Amino acid sequence: MTAGHVVIIGAGQGGLQAAMSLRQEGHAGPITLIGAEEGLPYQRPPLSKEYLKTGEAEKLALRPAGFFDKKEITLRTGTRADAIDRAARLVRLGGEALAYDHLILATGTRNLVPPIPGVERALGLRTLDDARALREALAAPRRIAVIGGGFIGLEFAAVARTFGHEVTVAEMAPRLMARVVSPEMSARFARLHRDLGTTLELGNGVTKVTAEGVVLADGRTVAADLVLLAAGVRPNTELAEAAGLPVANGIVVDAQLRTADPHIHALGDCAVFPDPQTGRPVRLESVQAATDHARAIAKTIVGGTDEPYAGVPWFWSDQAEWKLQIAGLAAPGDESVTVGDSTVLRFAGDRLTAVETINDAKMHMRARKLLAQDAPPTRDMLAAENYDLTIA
Numbered sequence: 001m002t003a004g005h006v007v008i009i010g011a012g013q014g015g016l017q018a019a020m021s022l023r024q025e026g027h028a029g030p031i032t033l034i035g036a037e038e039g040l041p042y043q044r045p046p047l048s049k050e051y052l053k054t055g056e057a058e059k060l061a062l063r064p065a066g067f068f069d070k071k072e073i074t075l076r077t078g079t080r081a082d083a084i085d086r087a088a089r090l091v092r093l094g095g096e097a098l099a100y101d102h103l104i105l106a107t108g109t110r111n112l113v114p115p116i117p118g119v120e121r122a123l124g125l126r127t128l129d130d131a132r133a134l135r136e137a138l139a140a141p142r143r144i145a146v147i148g149g150g151f152i153g154l155e156f157a158a159v160a161r162t163f164g165h166e167v168t169v170a171e172m173a174p175r176l177m178a179r180v181v182s183p184e185m186s187a188r189f190a191r192l193h194r195d196l197g198t199t200l201e202l203g204n205g206v207t208k209v210t211a212e213g214v215v216l217a218d219g220r221t222v223a224a225d226l227v228l229l230a231a232g233v234r235p236n237t238e239l240a241e242a243a244g245l246p247v248a249n250g251i252v253v254d255a256q257l258r259t260a261d262p263h264i265h266a267l268g269d270c271a272v273f274p275d276p277q278t279g280r281p282v283r284l285e286s287v288q289a290a291t292d293h294a295r296a297i298a299k300t301i302v303g304g305t306d307e308p309y310a311g312v313p314w315f316w317s318d319q320a321e322w323k324l325q326i327a328g329l330a331a332p333g334d335e336s337v338t339v340g341d342s343t344v345l346r347f348a349g350d351r352l353t354a355v356e357t358i359n360d361a362k363m364h365m366r367a368r369k370l371l372a373q374d375a376p377p378t379r380d381m382l383a384a385e386n387y388d389l390t391i392a
């Protein structure tokens with residue numbers, strides 16, 4: 001299908017990439033990109049990193065305004081899709097109905113708001129507007145409490161410490177970034193943040209937010225005049241669900257990233273897809289997943305190919321001077337092998353599942369290449385090389 005109208009709901013990282021990839025693949029028909037936020041599509045990763053330091057919002061735009069005219073992509077920002085009528089193949093925007101031949105759902109996620117009394121006092125960090133508000137708040141000396149020791153909370157904490165603010169991170173789990181990194185890597189990052197002067201409360205979540213600060217599970221109060229809520233996200237699945245598409249912690253798609261409706265794909269943060277390695281349903285919150293999904297979907301729509309999605313997951317997080325990079329996807333119980341000061345390999349039995357590195361781009365790239373192979377080296381093979389990925 002190279003001439004029909006493709007409508008994309010969500011003008012974030014993945015939605016924009018889908019529009020671009022459709023044109024690159026030779027799609028000749030109209031493309032409409034609908035985004036609820038105002039302004040040009042922008043990158044979120046710098047919001048918890050560089051942007052907090054520099055405030056340079058203009059650097060965040062993924063493409064300049066002229067790009068959309070040049071590529072004949074109709075960009076409708078500040079516009080929310082309200083409903084999908086699958087039988088009539090229409091997207092409803094307020095009173096307007098927009099016909100589609102193919103629909104891509106790229107609606108992303110929003111902050112998870114846990115049922116903690118007073119949580120509405122906390123600020124979030126998801127959008128450029130959120131980041132602007134936080135940057136303004138950081139202009140004066142603050143006592144900061146961060147709810148959640150995941151990537152975003154820790155990146156924010158590291159920047160706040162460089163500005164000299166008092167920072168406490170409260171995490172319900174017994175270790176940092178527990179969902180995604182090995183216990184060994186969690187421990188390293190705990191040391192880093194303590195060395196930066198951040199107080200870590202591990203296994204001690206926030207139970208209440210008050211005008212004075214936050215109350216922890218152990219009953220103590222941490223005084224704070226700025227509270228960041230960074231306790232995870234929930235996928236924006238309501239549109240899909242109301243349209244009768246299966247949803248289970250995300251919009252369920254098959255190996256071709258198609259929903260139960262062959263005219264509708266879903267991608268990125270909002271999509272649950274079968275992990276190419278294990279087949280287990282996963283939902284990834286990463287630039288890699290959003291952009292690789294988008295490229296694969298464009299190929300399917302334009303070329304009619306039926307190839308299963310096979311991207312190797314990868315991710316990065318910048319915390320103070322450390323760049324953490326993760327290639328692959330480990331399950332929480334996977335075993336760890338530590339190599340040197342900066343690398344942890346994860347294994348499920350004999351299979352290499354992920355490689356975590358600190359400030360080692362070469363090793364990270366090598367790991368991505370290995371994990372993309374049809375038959376990556378087994379644990380025994382790697383052990384024989386002292387787990388040196390550069391040799392394997």
Ligand code: FAD
Pocket residue numbers: 009010011012013014015034035036037043044045046047048079080081082106107108109125126127152236239267268269270284285286287288290314315316317318
């Ligand atoms: P998004 O980019 O979130 O875009 C979804 C868009 O859909 C939103 O603009 C939303 O407003 C819009 N939308 C939703 N519903 C509707 C509707 N009904 N109608 C119209 N529009 C709608 N990833 C990394 O890999 N590395 C990092 O270091 C990293 N750092 C991050 C730091 C921060 C502060 C944040 C918030 C995220 C970070 N991420 C990082 C995650 C990464 O930004 C996301 O995984 C990526 O943006 C997902 O792309 P997406 O297209 O699925 O969703």
